[in-house]
Amino acid sequence: MKWIKRIAIVVLSCLALAFVVDFALNWWIAAKLPRIINRENDTPYQITYKDLDISLLGRNLTATEVVVVPKASLHSTKTKAGLYANIGRLEINGFGMWSILFGDRIKARNLIVEKPEVTLFKKNDRALDNAKSISSEVVKPFSKIITVSDVFLNHGSIQIIGLDNRRILAVANINIKLEGIAVTEETLSQKIPFTFRTYAVDCDSLFYQSNSFYHMVTRKIATTESGLSVKDFKMIPEFPRREFVNRLKQERDIYAIAAANINLNNMDWRFNGNDFAFHAQSLVLDDVNADIFRSKIPKDDPKKKKLYSEMLRNVPFALKIDTVLLRRSKIVYEEELDAGRGPGALTFSQFNMRVTGLQSGFRQTKMEDVNIKIDCRFMETSLLEVDWTFNVLDKADSFNIRGRFFDFPAERISPFTKPYLNATFKGSLDEVYFNFSGNDNGSKGDFAINYDDLKVSIYKKKQPKKKNKIVSAIANLFVKDDTKDKVTTAKVSVPRAQDRSFFNLLWKSMEEGLKKVLL
Secondary structure, X not given: OHHHHHHHHHHHXXXXXXXXXXXXXXXXXXXXXXXXXXXXXXXXEEEEOOEEEEEOOOOEEEEXXXXXXXXXXXXXXXXXXXXXXXXXEEEEEOOOHHHHHOOOOEEEEEEEEEEEEEEEEOOOOOOOOOHHHHHHHHHHHHHOOEEEXXXXXXXXXXXXXXXXXXXXXXXXXXXEXXXXXXXXXHHHOOOOOOEOOEEEEEEOEEEEOOOOOEEEEEOOEEEEOOEEEEEEEEEEEOOOHHHHHHHOOOXXXXXXXXXXXXXXXXXXXXXXXXXEEEEEEEEEEEEEEEEEEEEOOOOOOOOOOOOHHHHHHOOOOEEEEEEEEEEEEEEEEEEEOOOOOOOEEEEEEEEEEEEEEEEOOOOOOOOOOEEXXXXXXXXXXXXXXXXXEEOOXXXXXXXXXXXXXXXXXXXXXXXXXXXXXXXEEEEEEEEEEEEEEEEOOEEEEEEEEEEEEEEEEEEOOOOOOOEOHHHHHHHHHHOOOOOOOOOEEEEEEEEOOOOOOHHHHHHHHHHHHHHHHHO
């Protein structure tokens, strides 16, 4: 029986030793952790908590009611910049004891953050606007406290506040999953200050103040490494139209854009050194409503307006989207000569567009053409079809655009011509065709039309509601009232005004064709 007693003594001694070691380790870790995560940590932030529960057996640590504040804000009420957070519950799983006992950092398998409310106050205009500032002000300080492989953030809210105490960004009910995270001195110097294997992010809504003139809002957003989905996107001007115009120093389009759904499918993005590359199989935008307004009251912007081929050629990263689809949409373009007349409006409804071969010219030596096909209802009436091609690498910026529409009542163009040209038309445009080729210097091509019983009415400049009967009668003497049921063709050659857009060149080409046929 002596050997049984000896075994029992050994077992009890081991258990007692284990208990003592466990008690000592718990006491030591409980004493060590505050020095790692509290005010003695070597970071700009103080971290406090209400309760801290440690399980050495499960290698788990749970803290409740965690509060993060910049240390500088504790000593001065005027110092506000930095990150503030209130976290309902924070759980660290699979931590390593040696990193806690003999180091100054918690290393663990994963971090779970429940219901965090995070606010970032910018300390200057450039803070948090680029990867370096995010790395130095957010990632690097907390990587000194804890490094984990996986992060799960549940039901959080995030906002960024500018120097003027206005919201720059607000995200509601955000959920983040980052797996396979690595933070090193090398990654901290890169565009994204950490690497990861997979990610998934979703939120219920987002607000973003993109600049002093616009803010963007969305409803549901969901993204993973292979796709992005956005619901109810809106780009909203900050000011009423008249105030917006008064704030402009030069002519500029004013946009109001809404989209029911935006989807990027099978996307892949990465950094190759400092070079960013983005590729997606498709970008699909459904039920877009875009209102584009331009006032001619501000002074002209004399800078050269680049054609789309040059814009894509100069994109400073590798961008490729195989197919872009715009479906069931509406585009309204309004242009105002003076505030008294109001804007002239062109409407393109039931708008569908398919773009293939969309790609930047970054580090490319050979590319297929960008091809754009459009079908829509022009002024809510006539079917308009357009086929437009250009090549991004062509430094002459050559293009071809051709289109046609049929059975168009001329009076339907009045919402544009009445305010813009002080004139209205009657009659029927039975067939209209155009085929223009051009480049950065201008366009040439054919314009063809078949119309019946065309009449023009000119209105008085100072009394735009009253018809100028004499001038109208003279104008109708010079305008051919029909084409005798035949398609009449005119050759067009128009130089490009370098301070005007591609669509101005298209309009001037069609205007030149109309003049040659009608007069």
